[in-house]
Amino acid sequence: MPELPEVETSRRGIAPHIEGKTFKAVVIRQPRLRWPVPDSLMTTLPGLKLDSVERRGKYLLLKTRQGTLILHLGMSGNLRITTPEQAPGKHDHVDFIFDDNTLLRLNDQRKFGAVLWSSDPVDRHPLLATLGPEPLSDAFNGDYLLQRAGKRSLPVKSLLMDSHIVVGVGNIYASESLFMAGILPTRPAGEISLREYLRLAEAVKTVLRMAIDKGGTTLRDFTDAQGKPGYFQQALRVYGRVDQPCLTCAEPVQQIKIGQRASYFCSVCQR
DNA sequence: AGAGGTACCTGGCAGC
DNA sequence: TGCTGCCAGGTACCTC
Known part of the structure; x- marks a missing residue:
């Protein structure tokens, strides 16, 4: 969706x-x-x-x-x-x-x-x-993520996709943001540093802004009010690119399941 | 409280 | 061709 x-x-x-x-x-x-x-x-x-x-x-x-x-x-x-x-x-x-x-x-x-x-x-x-803050607002930042992560053990990707933590980040943009921030999606949320969360919050904002500029992502059937597709799918770095070379380091992109959802990452660029 | 799984629904596709 | 099972951009709700 x-x-x-x-x-x-x-x-x-x-x-x-x-x-x-x-x-x-x-x-x-x-x-x-x-x-x-x-x-x-x-x-x-x-x-x-x-x-x-x-x-x-x-x-x-x-x-x-x-x-x-x-x-x-x-x-x-x-x-x-x-x-x-x-x-x-x-x-x-x-x-x-x-x-x-x-x-x-x-x-x-x-x-x-x-x-x-x-x-x-x-x-x-x-x-x-009970919704979390808007990702493009100042209330969403690295300090906020660190505080909400607390000592939780769930994968950081799942934290990012929880609308009670932050709204609007779904399965595509969670993978894309974690790639941009260089953070593995499987890392326990409570073990991520402030420095990393600062990067992650900025990456979320950047990815969402770029996607809005392109009219969103059309994988199969999303269209705008005039029936036209979005164009951000051309800018996806990892989502849907399993086994294809990482656009940064050429290592094959990996796919795993996190919380039943397909998750994509580069094991070299993300740590 | 937190973690994990299930459910809702339709349709496309791979594999047999 | 037809069947089965799996997959898909979300998220409330259930159990442990």
């Missing part, structure tokens, strides 16, 4: 088309996503003005004065700006139609995504309240 750069690409793609417009109708073709899509959206949303499209971690927040529509793209979700004349495809589960007939369409083959409504302040929603 969409990790932070892909969600941010979606946000930037949809925002200019829908901000300031008023919801006219909601069509729910498939309510069985990660959690049931609430029926009440069909009566609650029409007539509400969308003030802004924001992002918290991998959640998109469509804010109105009366509450916030929370969208999550799961592993395979996509948002598309289109029109009601465009017939829905197989996995087009929910449509949001605005007063000028602009249509925001959620497609999600694997149905791990979510569409929820929060009438309370959205940062207090149970899914958002």
Whole structure:
């Protein structure tokens, strides 16, 4: 799925088309996503003005004065700006139609995504309240990582992918950031030095910023709001490159499983 | 508290 | 061709 750069690409793609417009109708073709899509959206949303499209971690927040529509793209979700004349495809589960007939369409083959409504302040929603800091904020830095790692024994890659530690870093960018920082993904989080965590925090920021600049990574089906793929996959240094030469030292890139997820690294460049 | 595994779902691919 | 098993960008929830 969409990790932070892909969600941010979606946000930037949809925002200019829908901000300031008023919801006219909601069509729910498939309510069985990660959690049931609430029926009440069909009566609650029409007539509400969308003030802004924001992002918290991998959640998109469509804010109105009366509450916030929370969208999550799961592993395979996509948002598309289109029109009601465009017939829905197989996995087009929910449509949001605005007063000028602009249509925001959620497609999600694997149905791990979510569409929820929060009438309370959205940062207090149970899914958002316990999230870690944004990786591109000053709150995320080497000192913070060292403090959160404590004496924990879990692999540093798993720490980085825990949204309660830091949001937005998924399986691709965890491998890429650890490569850039020169740290083995298997190292116990509690045994990593401040110096290394300072490097790691900077690497995470750099990798995410570069990926956002390229419109995200498209491995199979991620596209932006206009249906175009991202281009960061061309810049991946280790992810998906098992047995291919390391771009720094030519040693073959290795693949192992960490917490059931494929993890890629160079055993020479990362220590 | 922390670590590890399972579950949700669809579809593509390798291997037999 | 068809079956089986495995894999995929996430993450809440369960058990130990």
